[in-house]
Amino acid sequence: GEDVEQSLFLSVREGDSSVINCTYTDSSSTYLYWYKQEPGAGLQLLTYIFSNMDMKQDQRLTVLLNKKDKHLSLRIADTQTGDSAIYFCAETDTGGFKTIFGAGTRLFVKA
Amino acid sequence: KAGVTQTPRYLIKTRGQQVTLSCSPISGHRSVSWYQQTPGQGLQFLFEYFSETQRNKGNFPGRFSGRQFSNSRSEMNVSTLELGDSALYLCASSPLGGVPGNTEAFFGQGTRLTVV
Numbered sequence: 001g002e003d004v005e006q007s008l009f010l011s012v013r014e015g016d017s018s019v020i021n022c023t024y025t026d027s028s029s030t031y032l033y034w035y036k037q038e039p040g041a042g043l044q045l046l047t048y049i050f051s052n053m054d055m056k057q058d059q060r061l062t063v064l065l066n067k068k069d070k071h072l073s074l075r076i077a078d079t080q081t082g083d084s085a086i087y088f089c090a091e092t093d094t095g096g097f098k099t100i101f102g103a104g105t106r107l108f109v110k111a
Numbered sequence: 112k113a114g115v116t117q118t119p120r121y122l123i124k125t126r127g128q129q130v131t132l133s134c135s136p137i138s139g140h141r142s143v144s145w146y147q148q149t150p151g152q153g154l155q156f157l158f159e160y161f162s163e164t165q166r167n168k169g170n171f172p173g174r175f176s177g178r179q180f181s182n183s184r185s186e187m188n189v190s191t192l193e194l195g196d197s198a199l200y201l202c203a204s205s206p207l208g209g210v211p212g213n214t215e216a217f218f219g220q221g222t223r224l225t226v227v
């Protein structure tokens with residue numbers, strides 16, 4: 001079945017770049033997403049990438065997709081303390097009605 | 112415009128009871144999806160409703176059910192509660208669901224259910 005895996009924790013210093021990695025199993029995935037969840041809040045869509053793209057850049061965020069290896073990464077440049085949150089990788093099946101999420105990576109940003 | 116509203120925000124129930132959670136989507140959104148979030152399992156898809164019909168369902172037992180009303184508001188019901196049902200239940204709304212509608216999915220703050 002479909003599965004999305006990501007490491008559980010990442011700690012970086014303020015100003016450094018953060019790279020959060022994710023692997024997925026469904027080769028028919030159409031959209032791949034990154035969501036951010038701050039404490040006590042719901043999920044907020046950060047960015048997404050179509051499966052036929054290799055890279056997408058959006059201000060401080062860069063998404064890289066290696067479709068052959070089914071590997072997705074999110075790079076946050078100049079990480080700030082406000083970036084501390086849980087980041088979820090997710091993929092949607094071809095129908096797009098069911099989104100599969102990873103367990104989330106908790107990003108700690110040290111001042 | 113108002114975001115996705117989930118009520119109640121917090122709930123404590125005892126084993127064996129049943130519970131109903133509510134989700135009001137963003138005005139104009141017709142798709143509502145429900146997720147269970149636990150520290151160990153992450154975010155698990157429960158089901159998705161569109162125009163009062165369940166379109167997709169995750170791998171949860173029949174104790175978990177839902178419905179959607181004509182105004183797109185959705186309820187989720189869990190019967191015969193177990194300790195393991197303690198979780199944050201999130202709902203997400205989007206205009207149409209599906210692709211590319213999922214790119215416009217907005218999440219509520221969730222209902223934290225504690226079963227004792």
